[in-house]
Amino acid sequence: MARPVAKDYGTKRQLILDRAAQLFADEGFHRTSVSRVAQACEISKANVYHYYSGKDEILFDILNAYLFGLRDSVFALQDDVKNLLPEDQFAATVTKILLDYQGMDNQHRLQTTVLKHLPVDQQKVLLVYQRDIVRLVSGLIVAIEPRVFENSDEKLRATTMSVFGMLNWYYMWNPNADEQARHKYAAHVCQFCKGGFTGL
Structure with missing residues (x-):
């Protein structure tokens, strides 16, 4: 007979992921032990192993969910904005990305710093x-x-990654930004890009 799932299974699993994400981001993935995660969750080390086989599995679950x-x-x-002008679709998408980053600073830091430490097959899933x-x-x-980018993959890649550079490091210099601030910054990025694209 299968072992019944505890009523708080999902809640406790999410607690492990949230506390581990904070510890991995603040103290370093390699310096954080399973015992340290258990301590932060106020549960036993054995209880952590009931949910996860080790740190790699915890890290993958954090990044996969994120x-x-x-x-x-x-x-x-995209279904909601498909009938808008391209620049308005871009603005809505940039804003959505910034809003989805809100409250996810730990997860965001981990994807940029320790994703490469996961097994290759797990990295491939996340990179997709x-x-x-x-x-x-x-x-x-x-x-x-289209006139600027259709025939220049190199220019398109450089421009795309520059946009993500503006978005991905926002949390570093404005970690307490609320929704209003994120909307304002998204508009700034879009205005900056609108003027810059035509000059490339």
């Missing part, structure tokens, strides 16, 4: 999510200025 959710959220938006989002934004950039 990137899968981000990818699906951004793609779901990242590349899907990058391709989407690249397509929107081309739609805004």
Whole structure:
């Protein structure tokens, strides 16, 4: 007979992921032990192992949930904005990405610093999510200025990654930004890009 799932299984599992994400981001993935995660969750080390086989599995679950959710959220938006002008689709998408980053600073830091420490097969899963989002934004950039980007993959890649550079490091210099601040910054990025694309 299968062992029944505890009523608080999902809640406790999420607690482990949230506390581990904070510890991995603040103290370093390699310096954080399973015992340290258990201590932060106020549960036993054995209890952590009931949910996860080790730190790699915890890290993968953190990043998989984050990137899968981000990818699906951004793609779901496209149905709502498909009839807008390309620049308005771009603005809505940039804003959505920034809003989805809110409250996810630890997860965001981990994807940029320790994803490479996961097994290659797990990295490949996560990189698919990242590349899907990058391709989407690249397509929107081309739609805004096809004359500039259609025949220059190098220029398109550089521009796309510059946009993500502006978005991905926002939490570093404005960690307490609320929704209003994120909307304002998204508008700033879009205005900056609108003027910059035509000059490339």
